[in-house]
Amino acid sequence: MNYSDATIWLIIVALGSGTFLIRFSFLGLIGNRRLPDWALRHLRYTAVAVMPGLVAPLVVWPQATGGATDLPRILAAAATLGVGLTTRNVLASITAGAATLYTMLWLLG
Template structure:
């Protein structure tokens, strides 16, 4: 692809993203939202985060798409610590420490 084509695609995607966000925030941002919509929006991150993390745990690119027991165990420990402590930093720390430990132990 030429440089001009790449920049046209970047600008078009940027404009499209802006218009999508503006349609939601700019046009109805000053109006009060219904209680049901506000309740559902609270769960957006909870719904998106597993969709981002699950492929990285189940089919990581580092192993060519094959399941890696070290990453699976680290994800399970991270989830367990997060549920037990309700502390995000503790879960992240436990997950990072367990991942590096299991990668070292399992090779």
């Protein structure tokens, strides 16, 4: 598709304005008010909901293998999840996952 420079800049400005307004509606308008307890309770789970959505495609369809699922990444994800659930320590789970991934890549080629 061939777009003119003006069309591309219009799209960039429109998307930038849209994302700014979405963030401002939450942070700018209610940022200095106390949120209800039910809203704070739900906001606590935002990272827990977002992280699997970001990580799962990298485990199941990794770009490094051309989109083919492979055993080292599955084992690293399992180790990360297992250590995270047992220790409740983010750094320990990241370290266990990284160590498992690099060890399995070294062992399995």
